Amino acid sequence: MPNAITTVVFDIGNVLIEWNPEYLYRRLIPDETERTSFLASICTPDWNLQQDLGRSWKEGVETLCALHPDKAELIAAYSDHWHDMVPGEIPGTRQLLEELGSKGIPLYAVTNFSSEKFLEAQDRFPFLRTSFLDIVVSAEERMIKPDPRIYSVLFERNRLDAGTCLFIDDSIANVEAARGVGMRAHHFTSADILAADLRQLGLL
Structure with a gap:
């Protein structure tokens, strides 16, 4: 039997906020x-x-x-x-984030982002500053997903068990890397599909 999922880890770009040059x-x-x-x-x-x-x-x-x-x-x-x-939020995902938080589920983020632009994004989208217990930002660690080491930073810094974490990312490479280090992972395509997966896991 797989471990019960108790913790949710979000990507940010194209999961919570849209980004497209x-x-x-x-x-x-x-x-x-x-x-x-x-x-x-x-x-x-x-x-x-x-x-x-x-x-x-x-x-x-x-x-x-x-x-x-x-x-x-x-x-x-x-x-x-x-x-x-960055035209705005991805429809529906912040609401899922807030619902998870209201249920007391520990929330984290691992994101490929420059330090400078991430601070600007947090100023523009305040929920990025207040929703997570910890955020692993690639520029600060000098490593990017799908490098498995960036997930290890999350686990070691927060004493998390990979097997109890659900990771959500729009990149299949990042999803596969997360699975490779023992996390359950969801390939994000829409908030509706994510919500269904969260309900199936008993998180919503």
Whole structure:
């Protein structure tokens, strides 16, 4: 028999708040082909992940602008207008978070996020500051999901048993990594499907 789930661990981006560079760059680069090329070859996911690993946005932007001076304004916009990529909360998920909290279920988060932008996100979405007993932020640990070590930070810092934790993430790679370290995991696609899983586990 698997352990009973007593603790819930949330990802944040695209689980609790939406994030997509397309929202910003559809305005800045209306041509779809040009926009796709820019986000695939200049402001790439790997470049963005370096900020999630702890590189400052100032250094990240300056480094990339030096390589592509003709795109400097578009590159700087990734940081300067970051909030345009975050239109708001994912519908329904914060309500589930609050319902779990009202039942006394311990809540944690493990997120790939730059330290700078996460502080800004917490200012904009105060529930990110108040809902969790602890938040493991990749930039502060200098490691990112799906690296198994980042889950170990959560367990060791909070004396948690992986087998009693449910992890929720929109990335299947992160979900599989969580399962690999002994957690139960839910691949997030919608609040309704998550709610059904939480009810099945007896958490709601």
